[in-house]
Amino acid sequence: MKILVVDDEAPVRDIVRKGLSQMGGYGVEVAQNGVEAIEKIEKDVFDLVLTDLKMPEMDGIELLKTIKGTRPEVMVILMTAYGSIETAVEAMRIGANDYITKPVDLNELLIHISKAQKEGLLLRENRLLRMEVRKKFEFSNIIGKSKKMQEIFSLIEKVALGSSTVIIYGGSGTGKELVAKAIHYNSPRVDRAFIPFNCGAIPETLVESELFGHTKGAFTGAVQAKKGLFEEADGGTLFLDEISTILPSVQVKLLRVLQEKEVMKVGSTERTKIDVRMIAATNENLEANMKNGKFREDLFYRLHVFPIFLPDLKDRREDIPLLAYHFLDLYNKEAKKEIKGISKEAIKFLLEYHWPGNVRELENVIERAVIMTDQDYLVANDLPKDLTEGFSEMIKRGVKDRKSLGDIKSEYIKEILKEAGGNKRVASEILKVNPRTLYRFEKKGPP
Ligand SMILES: Nc1ncnc2c1ncn2[C@@H]1O[C@H](COP(=O)(O)OP(=O)(O)OP(=O)(O)O)[C@@H](O)[C@H]1O
Numbered sequence: 102m103k104i105l106v107v108d109d110e111a112p113v114r115d116i117v118r119k120g121l122s123q124m125g126g127y128g129v130e131v132a133q134n135g136v137e138a139i140e141k142i143e144k145d146v147f148d149l150v151l152t153d154l155k156m157p158e159m160d161g162i163e164l165l166k167t168i169k170g171t172r173p174e175v176m177v178i179l180m181t182a183y184g185s186i187e188t189a190v191e192a193m194r195i196g197a198n199d200y201i202t203k204p205v206d207l208n209e210l211l212i213h214i215s216k217a218q219k220e221g222l223l224l225r226e227n228r229l230l231r232m233e234v235r236k237k238f239e240f241s242n243i244i245g246k247s248k249k250m251q252e253i254f255s256l257i258e259k260v261a262l263g264s265s266t267v268i269i270y271g272g273s274g275t276g277k278e279l280v281a282k283a284i285h286y287n288s289p290r291v292d293r294a295f296i297p298f299n300c301g302a303i304p305e306t307l308v309e310s311e312l313f314g315h316t317k318g319a320f321t322g323a324v325q326a327k328k329g330l331f332e333e334a335d336g337g338t339l340f341l342d343e344i345s346t347i348l349p350s351v352q353v354k355l356l357r358v359l360q361e362k363e364v365m366k367v368g369s370t371e372r373t374k375i376d377v378r379m380i381a382a383t384n385e386n387l388e389a390n391m392k393n394g395k396f397r398e399d400l401f402y403r404l405h406v407f408p409i410f411l412p413d414l415k416d417r418r419e420d421i422p423l424l425a426y427h428f429l430d431l432y433n434k435e436a437k438k439e440i441k442g443i444s445k446e447a448i449k450f451l452l453e454y455h456w457p458g459n460v461r462e463l464e465n466v467i468e469r470a471v472i473m474t475d476q477d478y479l480v481a482n483d484l485p486k487d488l489t490e491g492f493s494e495m496i497k498r499g500v501k502d503r504k505s506l507g508d509i510k511s512e513y514i515k516e517i518l519k520e521a522g523g524n525k526r527v528a529s530e531i532l533k534v535n536p537r538t539l540y541r542f543e544k545k546g547p548p
Pocket residue numbers: 242243244245271272273274275276277278279280384424427460461464
């Protein structure tokens with residue numbers, strides 16, 4: 102292990118350096134102040150920095166901040182005089198691993214160092230693991246290792262750079278809003294507003310004035326002029342959720358915004374130029390709606406510039422364990438619990454379930470399980486019944502809306518009898534059964 106000792110007093114530096122190399126067998130270098138320390142850290146790899154708190158030029162706190170900002174894996178222990186213990190505690194909050202009071206007792210220092218070393222190893226392992234997950238399988242809070250999700254990550258990355266209109270298709274809870282946010286936060290518009298608006302959540306007649314604003318007295322109830330969301334989102338991104346629900350009259354206006362890049366308030370003919378990236382989302386088949394005449398064709402093509410199709414969770418099952426653990430971490434924090442993991446059996450059930458509510462449903466299942474359990478691991482018992490009793494669930498559904506073999510036989514027999522004009526001998530020839538079977542069928546139902 103390599104240690105850098107930073108102190109402006111030469112005698113302290115010397116004593117500590119000698120002590121650590123002779124008694125602890127560590128490789129030790131020294132620096133006079135923060136600036137010199139940073140230079141050395143940039144050139145060489147240190148595992149631990151032992152620094153004085155009060156130094157001219159750059160003090161210990163500033164040095165600590167710089168290290169945690171650029172080399173967070175480097176451990177930092179502060180040396181502090183009695184009077185500045187409060188500062189030391191503050192330093193721990195910023196990320197110092199430990200502190201020790203001056204004058205330095207070498208034995209005590211060695212104990213602190215070996216303790217930090219052990220913690221550091223654990224932390225570093227965890228960090229590497231998480232970083233790997235992050236780098237490979239996470240993009241702006243979106244988790245996914247499946248090929249489908251990896252492709253979506255690269256689509257997001259590409260489309261984020263420009264300003265083209267995006268439309269996101271996907272079932273409920275597949276992550277449409279999350280993707281919309283990822284596009285905005287990875288785009289040059291990141292410092293401007295991201296405004297989400299659910300077109301289906303408010304009365305259809307109010308959507309227009311919400312989006313475009315209205316003048317004073319434009320309609321009854323419009324007591325004051327109001328800016329629309331397009332203007333609010335100027336320079337940024339407007340996310341229009343459930344776009345399929347908008348009325349034809351609003352569709353026309355939306356088309357104009359997309360074409361002319363200007364809005365007109367309800368009750369006004371004045372045009373205002375705007376610069377808004379529009380992202381729409383829907384869980385309906387907009388193309389089918391267009392073909393049925395429910396959605397304007399010209400608007401469809403204006404929106405359908407850059408479509409992103411989010412797959413159902415059941416079509417990317419390899420993401421399920423990853424997501425489950427992601428939500429476990431999240432709700433552990435929220436519920437202040439330390440549940441260590443999810444049992445293999447529980448994961449098996451999660452993998453088999455058909456997830457009609459997609460990722461949101463999985464999130465809810467894990468949240469509930471975290472709250473309910475008293476154990477260290479989530480087990481099958483912590484999952485809702487319809488997940489663990491998946492098969493009986495299928496049978497119930499089967500009885501309800503599936504035809505039985507008997508139903509199909511009777512239908513077919515009736516059909517042939519009808520074709521044969523009720524002649525059982527002819528029908529039995531076609532069906533290759535004994536005519537008696539058909540007599541019996543008429544009395545008792547299907548064979
Ligand atoms: N790939 C993912 N990684 C991590 N979290 C996800 C992922 N997909 C969805 N989520 C989470 O699931 C929940 C639902 O996601 P979101 O609201 O984006 O879905 P949606 O498609 O907009 O749903 P709805 O159609 O119901 O509005 C959110 O809490 C979101 O953070």
